[in-house]
Structures are given as structure tokens and as C-alpha cells.
Amino acid sequence: MRVLLTAGGTREPIDSVRVLSNLSTGRLGARLAEVLVARGHEVTWLHGVHAERPQAAVRDVGFDSSAELAEALRLHAPAHEAVLHAAAVADYLPAAAPGKLDSDAPELVLRLRRAPKLVDGLRALAPGALLCGFKLTAGGGEAERLGAGRRLLERAHLDLVLVNDASLLDDAVHEAVLLDAQGVCGRARGKIEVARLVADALEARHPARNTR
Numbered sequence: 001m002r003v004l005l006t007a008g009g010t011r012e013p014i015d016s017v018r019v020l021s022n023l024s025t026g027r028l029g030a031r032l033a034e035v036l037v038a039r040g041h042e043v044t045w046l047h048g049v050h051a052e053r054p055q056a057a058v059r060d061v062g063f064d065s066s067a068e069l070a071e072a073l074r075l076h077a078p079a080h081e082a083v084l085h086a087a088a089v090a091d092y093l094p095a096a097a098p099g100k101l102d103s104d105a106p107e108l109v110l111r112l113r114r115a116p117k118l119v120d121g122l123r124a125l126a127p128g129a130l131l132c133g134f135k136l137t138a139g140g141g142e143a144e145r146l147g148a149g150r151r152l153l154e155r156a157h158l159d160l161v162l163v164n165d166a167s168l169l170d171d172a173v174h175e176a177v178l179l180d181a182q183g184v185c186g187r188a189r190g191k192i193e194v195a196r197l198v199a200d201a202l203e204a205r206h207p208a209r210n211t212r
Contacts, residue, residue, distance in 0.1 A: 001041045001206055004080040004126075005033055005058075006073070006087035008051025010066040014110065015097040024088035026051025028164075028174070031195040032084060033058050039199060044080065046072050048087065066090050070118055077125040082202050085122060086134045086162075090115050123157040130205055132160040132198060139165070142177075149179045160185075160201055162194070 007029020011019040026047055033043050033054035045058040046069065061076065063069040066089050077083050092112035101108065119133050135152050137145045149163035161179045176194045178186040178201055188197040 001036075001082055001202065002044075002080045003036055003041050003082045003084065003202070004044045004046065004073075004076055005029055005036070005084045006046040006069065007033075008048025009088040010048060010069060010090045011064050012066065012090045012093050012115075013096045014094045015099060015101045017100050020090065020092075020094050020110075020112075022088050022090070024048065024051070026087075028191050028194060029084075029086045030054040031191045032086065032198060035192070035195040035199045039203070041199075044076055046076065046087070066093070066115055066118065070116070070121075073118060073122070073125060077122065077129070080126060080129055081206065082130040082132070083122055083126055084132045084134075084198065084202075085119050088136070089118055117156075119152070119156045119158075130160070130202055131156070131158045132162065132202070133158045135161055135163045137163065137165045146177065146179065146184070149177070153179055153181070159205060160198070162198060 008026035009022040009024035011021040013019055030052045033045050034056045036043050037056035037058060043058045044061060046061050046063060049062055049064050061072055063072050069087060093115045095111045122131050133152050133156055135149045137148055145163050145165060149161045153161045163177045174191045174194055175189050177184055178197055186197045186201060188194040
């Protein structure tokens with residue numbers, strides 16, 4: 001299977017020397033790439049500049065801003081049978097200033113605008129591909145978390161959504177729930193097991209598997 005996998009965070013320019021970013025490490029994406037390559041799949045890895053690198057032979061494509069990621073998805077998504085969109089993309093974009101902002105001012109006010117949801121455009125880019133989105137929640141009960149995952153699944157016309165909570169992202173305790181159109185289809189704990197869960201779900205749904 002040809003798999004396109006996004007991982008890591010975006011960095012959005014504030015001025016010529018400053019960026020607005022997030023704390024994404026890309027570790028789950030790296031583990032996913034390793035599991036998929038080990039199973040014989042071809043992986044194109046779209047990654048943020050600071051994302052952890054997988055110990056696997058992947059086609060390596062970097063991005064910095066969400067605009068660069070959007071262009072990379074436009075170029076690469078149509079050629080893949082599955083797209084896993086695990087990257088942490090900025091929700092808001094600063095109005096970038098020309099040059100370098102004055103660092104002596106007692107206060108700096110940033111104006112932010114809503115960023116496009118790249119996940120919402122995946123189905124148009126790859127109509128026949130298996131699509132998996134990743135939903136990061138922060139607190140709340142499981143019903144609330146799963147509700148957020150289901151809304152993403154339906155809104156973006158995805159096949160799968162992996163729901164994570166910000167309090168449970170460490171390597172050993174990473175807990176995730178996988179959703180499809182019928183509801184919860186799997187649970188896993190630990191990044192390697194989460195990666196295997198996603199890989200199993202993709203392989204079970206890939207048409208080539210069903211024709212063997």
C-alpha cells in the first residue's frame with residue numbers, strides 16, 4: 001500500500017525571525033512510519049522541521065508552515081492509497097509583519113486569523129484513498145472525546161479517526177481510541193501499540209487485502 005503520512009508541527013511566521021508553533025514532537029508519526037515500512041508498505045513522510053525522524057526507509061518530504069504542508073498534500077496525496085494526517089497544524093495564523101518587529105516595545109499584540117482545516121480537503125485530493133484523521137482533545141470525559149472524534153469523521157468524510165487526549169501522550173502511557181463510521185473499532189496504549197492499531201485498521205480496509 002502506498003501511504004502518505006503527515007507528522008510534527010507547523011511553524012507560522014510572525015515576522016522575519018519569529019514563529020508561532022506548538023509542542024508536537026512527531027513521535028507517533030515516526031512510530032507509524034516504522035510499523036508500516038516493516039510490514040512492506042511504501043511510506044511518504046511529510047514532516048515538520050523539528051519532528052522526530054523514523055528509523056525506517058521512507059520518502060522524506062519536509063514542511064515548515066501550514067501553507068507548505070497544504071502544498072505538499074496537494075502534490076502528493078493523489079498518488080497514495082492511504083493518507084494518515086497526524087500533523088499538528090496551526091489553528092490560527094498570525095498576520096506576518098515585514099522585517100523584524102521591535103523588541104524594545106513594552107507590549108506586543110498579535111492579530112490571528114482562523115487557519116484552513118487541511119483535513120477537510122483530503123477527500124477532494126484523494127477521493128479513493130483510505131483517510132485517517134487524528135483528533136487531539138484536552139480534558140473532558142470519554143463521551144466528550146469520542147463525540148469530537150465522530151464530528152471530525154463526519155465533517156471531513158474520513159474512514160478513521162484516532163482520538164488522543166493531551167494528558168495521555170507520553171510514550172509509555174499514550175492512550176488512543178480508533179473510530180470508524182460504526183463507532184469504536186479499537187483501543188491501544190503506548191505509541192508502538194497505537195501505531196499497530198492504525199496499521200491493522202488500514203490493512204483490514206484496503207481493497208487489495210479483500211481480493212487475495
